[in-house]
Amino acid sequence: MSPQPGEIALRAIELRKDYPMNGETVHALRGVSLEVRRGEYVAIVGPSGSGKSTLLQLLGGLDEPSAGSVLVDGVALAGLDDRTLTRLRLTRLGFVFQRFHLLPVLTAIENVELPLSEAGVSRAERRARALELLGYVGLAERAAHRATQLSGGEMQRVAIARALANRPAVILADEPTGELDAATGRSMLELFRRLNQDGTTLVVITHDEHLAAEAGRVVHMLDGRIAVGRQG
Amino acid sequence: MTWWRNLLRHPLRSALAVAGITVTTAMLLDMVLLGGGLERSFERLLLGRGYQIRVSPSGTLPFDTETTIPGAAALRLGLEADPEVTGVAPVLGASVFARAGDTLVAVFAYGIDPEVQAIYQPLSGSDLAAGDSLGVLLSAPAAARLGMAPGDTLVLVGRLDPQLATAAIERRLVVRGVARLLYDSRGQLSLVALLPVVQSLAGLREEDRVSAFVVRARSDDQADAVTARLRSAHPGIEVNSVTDMVRHFRERLVYFRQLSYILGSISLVVTVLLVTTLMTITVNERLGEIATLRAIGVSRATVVRSVMLEGATLTVVGGGLGIVLGLATARYLDAILTTFPGLPAAISFFVPEPDRLLLAGVVLFLAGVGAGVYPAIIAARAPIADTLRAEAT
Ligand SMILES: Nc1ncnc2c1ncn2[C@@H]1O[C@H](COP(=O)(O)OP(=O)(O)OP(=O)(O)O)[C@@H](O)[C@H]1O
Numbered sequence A: 001m002s003p004q005p006g007e008i009a010l011r012a013i014e015l016r017k018d019y020p021m022n023g024e025t026v027h028a029l030r031g032v033s034l035e036v037r038r039g040e041y042v043a044i045v046g047p048s049g050s051g052k053s054t055l056l057q058l059l060g061g062l063d064e065p066s067a068g069s070v071l072v073d074g075v076a077l078a079g080l081d082d083r084t085l086t087r088l089r090l091t092r093l094g095f096v097f098q099r100f101h102l103l104p105v106l107t108a109i110e111n112v113e114l115p116l117s118e119a120g121v122s123r124a125e126r127r128a129r130a131l132e133l134l135g136y137v138g139l140a141e142r143a144a145h146r147a148t149q150l151s152g153g154e155m156q157r158v159a160i161a162r163a164l165a166n167r168p169a170v171i172l173a174d175e176p177t178g179e180l181d182a183a184t185g186r187s188m189l190e191l192f193r194r195l196n197q198d199g200t201t202l203v204v205i206t207h208d209e210h211l212a213a214e215a216g217r218v219v220h221m222l223d224g225r226i227a228v229g230r231q232g
Numbered sequence B: 001m002t003w004w005r006n007l008l009r010h011p012l013r014s015a016l017a018v019a020g021i022t023v024t025t026a027m028l029l030d031m032v033l034l035g036g037g038l039e040r041s042f043e044r045l046l047l048g049r050g051y052q053i054r055v056s057p058s059g060t061l062p063f064d065t066e067t068t069i070p071g072a073a074a075l076r077l078g079l080e081a082d083p084e085v086t087g088v089a090p091v092l093g094a095s096v097f098a099r100a101g102d103t104l105v106a107v108f109a110y111g112i113d114p115e116v117q118a119i120y121q122p123l124s125g126s127d128l129a130a131g132d133s134l135g136v137l138l139s140a141p142a143a144a145r146l147g148m149a150p151g152d153t154l155v156l157v158g159r160l161d162p163q164l165a166t167a168a169i170e171r172r173l174v175v176r177g178v179a180r181l182l183y184d185s186r187g188q189l190s191l192v193a194l195l196p197v198v199q200s201l202a203g204l205r206e207e208d209r210v211s212a213f214v215v216r217a218r219s220d221d222q223a224d225a226v227t228a229r230l231r232s233a234h235p236g237i238e239v240n241s242v243t244d245m246v247r248h249f250r251e252r253l254v255y256f257r258q259l260s261y262i263l264g265s266i267s268l269v270v271t272v273l274l275v276t277t278l279m280t281i282t283v284n285e286r287l288g289e290i291a292t293l294r295a296i297g298v299s300r301a302t303v304v305r306s307v308m309l310e311g312a313t314l315t316v317v318g319g320g321l322g323i324v325l326g327l328a329t330a331r332y333l334d335a336i337l338t339t340f341p342g343l344p345a346a347i348s349f350f351v352p353e354p355d356r357l358l359l360a361g362v363v364l365f366l367a368g369v370g371a372g373v374y375p376a377i378i379a380a381r382a383p384i385a386d387t388l389r390a391e392a393t
């Protein structure tokens, strides 16, 4: 039974994150609550240091909050053991990073196959799915290129295909256009729009006004809190 | 699918590591072979012709000294009286001279009974027949030195008369064949003739003296019991089974063996340190990638497996080459060591027995896997969020 559109894909409740720093405490998040519905496209904006990346890492189960809780598809992350949490990241979440983070020793298609292989998908099936995804992001003819032989925009497309591999409930992207020039960034906007139109739930951190304008909702962060929530 | 490509990322570095492992493995292997090689080849030499017991003058081991046993014929009968004894071979070793033109060449002569002998294998020509008191066999180095072949006549000179500087006794013998003398050192000039012939040349005929008897028991299991019986029946002589002699030998070699085990262990430790160091550097370099993999859902187990596989691959490749190198150096070293004067050429310092090779291989593989543990732990423990953040700045 798969969740229906309108259901909550991602929920943060009163998230706090403190980092100890030279004997003092940095309050990166001071109580953030957020709900992302299935099929939604949410942009997170805010000044540098306002806690955007910290929030995304907590939402993605990459780090543990100092207080509060995160639910992905209704499953509370707190208390999951590492194996279950890792499995959940593999199957329910997709990550896109500012610097792409592809494996340089692998080709484009192998990078996309990696999460499929980890999920136990058969060789033939994952080849087919990876090719399909590369086609979807417009890179089918680059499948056999090493990651290091691709341009920034191409690498980010491969990273998006990799994030989509196991049909995640949500894609979490931290400044996906941060390293790209304006024109390439523009084409990335289109790809994100298309992804969302095809039903993918997106949470995107960005400094890019154009990208934020595409989103259905923009969450403004300031000093570890959500400042204004605007429904699009 | 990434582990072997990771190895090729820094080909020179991986090649250097493999070269290091190759060298330490070769050393490990040589030490393991050296540890047991001497003992095994000694035992093999002594048991080569199935004679399990040695009889020598009291307080000596065979051919350890120039002492001899008198009354050989009677003693032989006495030894043969034991029902489990199936062969008693007398041996006398003595120095004689062979005429080569107008010079005399010193040759070591073995006097034997062709019907029961345990000290040589015929190579060419024919063997000595029983009662052939005119025949002689030469070792290959002696045949070459004297320039003789089967059919030639050899003039042997026994003890030189010190006053006249002439031969006290001289014998003309016909070369029947060339033989491999099992206890000869490399290049040794020696010959084999009937016991009475050598006794005459050495002046030991009247007292019927021999250096040793080589005795065969009906079965190997009986050897120790027969040895004990012969020992109590003949208190004036030394009776040892090959097992006893190997034990004596082993006692003499104990420090040698310990040393080889210590050096072997050191080379194993060096291998482990080498792999651990390289893999730790590699893992630390790739922490960002590892954090990315963990973020997108790759399990700790997969990360650990990949690091351990990488370490094990280095070890297996280096170890495989090391075994080849080790065998080659063992052969080379053996060739040098066995030219030591007085050492039977049939003795090997390095004996590549399959079980020893297997032992070295297994130990090495375990070491390679073990060497990956620490770097794998680093990889598995890398904090995902902090590492990714550090990568982004
Ligand atoms: N591991 C850490 N240790 C100490 N302080 C940290 C750590 N991670 C984040 N911080 C602090 O927490 C605050 C929020 O950081 P975060 O990276 O979430 O901001 P951001 O909104 O993503 O900024 P940017 O737009 O520059 O990426 C900052 O003050 C930062 O210095």
Ligand SMILES: [Mg+2]
Binding pocket: A052, A053, A054, A174
């Ligand atoms: Mg950030």
